[in-house]
Amino acid sequence: MPKQPVTYVGMLWLLAASVVVMLPFALHLPLWLIPVVLFAAGWRLWVLAGGASQPQTWVKAVLAATGIGGLWLSGLQFPSLEAMSALLLLGFAFKSLEAIQRRDALVVIFSGYFLVALHFLYAQTLLAGGYGVFSLVVLTGALIGTQQSVAEFSTWQQVRFNLRLAGTMLLLCLPLMLVLFVFAPRLAPLWSLPTLSNQAKTGVSDQMTPGDIAQLSQSSELAFRVTFKGERPEQKQLYWRGLVLNHFDGQAWKQFSQTYDPLQINDVVRKEFALHSDQVQQQGTAVAYDVVYEKTGQPWLFTLTPALSLGGADVLQAADYRVMATQPLQAPLLLSAVSYPQSARDLNLVPWLRDLALQLPDSGDTRSRELAQRWRATAANEQAYIDKVLAHFREQQFHYTLRPPLLGEKDTIDAFLFDAQRGFCAHYAGSFVFLMRAAGIPARVVVGYQGGEWNTKGSYLSVHQYDAHAWTEVWQAGKGWVQIDPTAVIAPERVEQGLAAAVQAEGSFLENEHFSLRNVTWLNGVRGQWDALQYGWQRWVLGYDGATQLALLQQLLGEISWWRVGAFVGFLMLAITLGWGLLLGLARRKVHEAREHQLYRLFCSALAKRGTVRATGQTPGDFAQQAANAFPAQAAVIAEFTRVYETLCYAPQVDAGAYRQLQHLLRQLRF
Structure with a gap:
């Protein structure tokens, strides 16, 4: 060759x-x-x-x-x-x-x-x-x-x-x-390589210290999108549960007393911490929705509590009602869920869950412990004590802010409740749970997201990192776990209108994103339309999995069988082949004419209009001599045109200038 x-x-x-x-x-x-x-x-x-x-x-x-x-x-x-x-x-x-x-x-x-x-x-x-x-x-x-x-x-x-x-x-x-x-069948990958992106985790963390969620709330990065299959719940009801933090070491709230990686937590959930159906008494109206989660490098999935029906992805449900993927999210994930937010949960609290919900360090935060014990002794019952704590937050000089002061490394609960009294949701949730446990009432911190931005272009909810939130759950006899959000007492606009409304006075919303499109009002419509396109791409292209494929095939073919699918695909392939045949001109094949031949044909046509017609089989040189005899004034142009044309035909290793020369000579023909 x-x-x-x-x-x-x-x-x-x-x-x-x-x-x-x-x-x-x-x-x-x-x-x-x-x-x-x-x-x-x-x-x-x-x-x-x-x-x-x-x-x-x-x-x-x-x-x-x-x-x-x-x-x-x-x-x-x-x-x-x-x-x-x-x-x-x-x-x-x-x-x-x-x-x-x-x-x-x-x-x-x-x-x-x-x-x-x-x-x-x-x-x-x-x-x-x-x-x-x-x-x-x-x-x-x-x-x-x-x-x-x-x-x-x-x-x-x-x-x-x-x-x-x-x-x-x-x-x-x-x-x-x-x-x-x-x-084509949606097959799982046969092999994979580890990625450094496993180490790059975004979103809600598996532990909470004062100020962590405040820092996360300065990011406009998308967390997930939600499409409701029925009526959309009110904004103040949208608590997207991610993790439950039970262990407090004096500074940080964590899931457990020891640290696990995500895969170890999966094993713990499977063996010791799995959700059982008898833990929930289903009540109220169902909320059905589809969620498309962004890549985070973490396994946490965020749902309304409790999610009693989950489909479209391989997930785990824990006894604290969290939902987890079996692997950290390295790509967008589509999950279909049905939740019953009004259901009663854990009416009979098992001892080991009670112990988790009562844990406190052996020492530290003395003033807060003494306050809790004094108030509990004077309260008629647990509900009266809870109301007194919430009233304290509401009536004292507590402020909701994205710019909380530092609380030091010791006695952080005391520093917040008695000294600073300025904080974000993590401060209020952590201190509230501490006061509950100090009074002997089981309580825990829940972290996730609250609310979201409704996209009118696509009729779905976008939840961003600035919607990150922490709230609490308190266990009460006869009621089970009851959701209580201390932040709603301090800043009710946070759960009703969103973070931007809650901190509007101090101007701290996304203060580090100076070039954010959210600050340009007239671009909000364009941003919403683009976000709707992105969501459509994620849901219908990236989220096209085996379950979606099966639903589509059932809609197209009814009963699914190999011969039905094969016949339908065969018909489509035949239609594509016929379409190719028509577009490519296989029925009437059009021979491509080289550029030099196109120009020579125009040259012959111009001479033919003046009575000099090229005979079939006549060589370009003979025809040039005939034309020169007929038009002596154009003999030089005719001879040069023919020479360049023959060069292109028999010696093609030339540059594009030869074609431009032919075009120039053709324009020079004047009769």
């Missing part, structure tokens, strides 16, 4: 494709990989221009060793997805140094196709999808460009032609892609 070198223009296409494919990885991998790509492609162009020689084997070996050493020094863990991706990108960059022949260029381009797919492991947003399509168009344009031996048009015309052809090819593939997406 003869060698087919890549042209200079083909190398420009490779450079453009390499940069386009590499660019989004700069957000996730070492930035120095981008200059490496530019250096490798620039060297290749320099070689083609005659300014440098092809790198020798030892030079390429040194470059490869240096690149691998750079990856090692970048702190990437081996093996991991990030390390494997960076290694592939490095090979992608260095391969362009060897891209002399077309087969080398094909290796680079096909590696680029794989890298486009690889990036979706890092980002799966609508923007990432759009950029992926753009990358495919550029790569396909590069595939076309590297197969061209001569430019038939000007550079800009060639770029437009290649991109238009690439876009057309991908559009023709779109129906087949849709059929495969909708009907």
Whole structure:
């Protein structure tokens, strides 16, 4: 097979494709990989221009060793997805140094196709999808460009032609892609690599110290979106439960006295802490909804309490009514749930749960302990004591703020209740539970989110990190766990209107996000529409799992069977094939006419209008002589046009200037 070198223009296409494919990885991998790509492609162009020689084997070996050493020094863990991706990108960059022949260029381009797919492991947003399509168009344009031996048009015309052809090819593939997406079985991955993103956790943490949630509430990052299948509950009823914090060590509230990683907690829930159906007495109206959770690197799922029906994902339910995924969320997750918020829970509290809900440190916060014991001794019953504590929050000089003062490292409950009296939800929830336990009343801290922003464009609720919230549950005989939110006593607008309304006076809402679109009122409509598009992408594309596929097939075909699905897919494939046949002109094949032949046909037509007709089989040279005899004044133009045309026909290794020369000579014909 003869060698087919890549042209200079083909190398420009490779450079453009390499940069386009590499660019989004700069957000996730070492930035120095981008200059490496530019250096490798620039060297290749320099070689083609005659300014440098092809790198020798030892030079390429040194470059490869240096690149691998750079990856090692970048702190990437081996093996991991990030390390494997960076290694592939490095090979992608260095391969362009060897891209002399077309087969080398094909290796680079096909590696680029794989890298486009690889990036979706890092980002799966609508923007990432759009950029992926753009990358495919550029790569396909590069595939076309590297197969061209001569430019038939000007550079800009060639770029437009290649991109238009690439876009057309991908559009023709779109129906087949849709059929495969909708009907191909949704299989679990056969293997996986550990990722560093497992360490990058966002959202509500598994422990709470004063000020933690206040810091989280300065972020406008999306946590999850909710679509209600019936009437939407009132804003003040939207308490999205995530975690229950039972253990207090004097500073922080934690799930348990010892620290577990997420997988260990899953084992604890399965073996010792699972929810049993007899713990709940179902009451009230059901709230059915679908939730799409964002990637957080944590397993916590947020639902209305208690969620008695869960579908669409493999989850666990704990005895404290939390819902957890079996793996940390490394991709958006769709969950369908039905909750009964008015149900009674744990009317008979088991001893080990009671012990968890009464735990306090052996010492510390003496003033708060003495206050709780004094009030409990004078209260007629537990409810009277609870009312007295809430009245204390309401009547004293307590303030709700995102700028709480520091409480020190010891006696933080005392410092808040008696000295600072300024805090966020975590301060009020933690101190309230402390006062309950100090009086012998089982209580616990619940963390999650409260409220959300209703999107009128898409009719769904968006819950952001600034909606993070902490509240409490108190166990009462005959009632079970009763939800009490001390923050609602201090700042009722927080649960009725949202965080922005609660801290409007102090101006602390998202004060660190100076360029947030939320601060531009006239853009809120655009932001809502874009968010609705993002949600549609997540729910119907990223959330298209086996359960959704089964529901769609049942809607389309009724009874599901292999022959029904096969026949329907076969019909669609036949329709696609016929459509391709019509679009590609297989019934009436249109032969592509080269640019030089198009111009020569116009040349002959112009002469024919003046009475000089080219005979069938007459050579261009003979016809030029005939035309020159008929039009002596145009003899030089006719001869030059014919010479350039014959050069393009029999010696095609010329640049695009020859085509422009033909066009110029054609315009010079004057009769």
